[in-house]
Amino acid sequence: NAGVMQNPRHLVRRRGQEARLRCSPMKGHSHVYWYRQLPEEGLKFMVYLQKENIIDESGMPKERFSAEFPKEGPSILRIQQVVRGDSAAYFCASSLVSLNTGELFFGEGSRLTVL
Amino acid sequence: DQQVKQNSPSLSVQEGRISILNCDYTNSMFDYFLWYKKYPAEGPTFLISISSIKDKNEDGRFTVFLNKSAKHLSLHIVPSQPGDSAVYFCAARAIQGAQKLVFGQGTRLTINP
Numbered sequence: 001n002a003g004v005m006q007n008p009r010h011l012v013r014r015r016g017q018e019a020r021l022r023c024s025p026m027k028g029h030s031h032v033y034w035y036r037q038l039p040e041e042g043l044k045f046m047v048y049l050q051k052e053n054i055i056d057e058s059g060m061p062k063e064r065f066s067a068e069f070p071k072e073g074p075s076i077l078r079i080q081q082v083v084r085g086d087s088a089a090y091f092c093a094s095s096l097v098s099l100n101t102g103e104l105f106f107g108e109g110s111r112l113t114v115l
Numbered sequence: 116d117q118q119v120k121q122n123s124p125s126l127s128v129q130e131g132r133i134s135i136l137n138c139d140y141t142n143s144m145f146d147y148f149l150w151y152k153k154y155p156a157e158g159p160t161f162l163i164s165i166s167s168i169k170d171k172n173e174d175g176r177f178t179v180f181l182n183k184s185a186k187h188l189s190l191h192i193v194p195s196q197p198g199d200s201a202v203y204f205c206a207a208r209a210i211q212g213a214q215k216l217v218f219g220q221g222t223r224l225t226i227n228p
Contacts, residue, residue: 042121043218
């Protein structure tokens with residue numbers, strides 16, 4: 001009974017390259033959330049997706065960042081032309097239903113380092 | 116604009132004693148509060164929650180207290196155990212924008228044997 005799976009766990013990119021982070025939600029979960037944690041800070045909401053739909057992207061930077069959750073396959077968080085400030089831990093979470101109870105199941109995170 | 120604040124970056128408690136972690140918030144539209152626990156190199160795991168219509172919720176060794184007038188909540192762990200050593204995040208959910216949680220900065224709890 002696998003939990004939320006994220007890969008890669010660690011990713012190193014040079015400035016200007018692209019980063020792709022993948023997230024497979026828990027089995028049966030159709031709601032996916034992406035959060036970012038900068039060093040010494042709390043988690044910040046980025047985007048909430050359901051299958052094939054972006055529901056709330058109010059936390060996504062306006063440029064270079066995009067997310068998708070296709071009908072088949074994992075959710076993808078894509079960062080184009082990465083900069084040093086993108087270095088952070090990116091956490092994916094999933095839930096069975098809409099966030100009524102507030103309980104999210106988080107993955108172990110993908111740690112992006114931009115050189 | 117830090118809507119959820121955990122003013123103590125770290126806390127050290129002796130094993131067997133009570134650990135009290137505090138959290139303050141500014142947004143009166145928050146209607147649900149949660150505590151998450153995080154070990155190094157792992158994702159946060161849900162610990163306990165409380166609705167804004169309650170002032171206390173208890174689950175085993177963990178109790179969360181909510182003081183709405185003061186916009187303050189606290190997590191009590193008693194007795195504290197070495198395995199409780201972790202970073203604890205307070206989080207809140209607003210009635211509008213209910214699909215996202217607002218997290219505090221976290222408090223690193225260390226339980227000393």
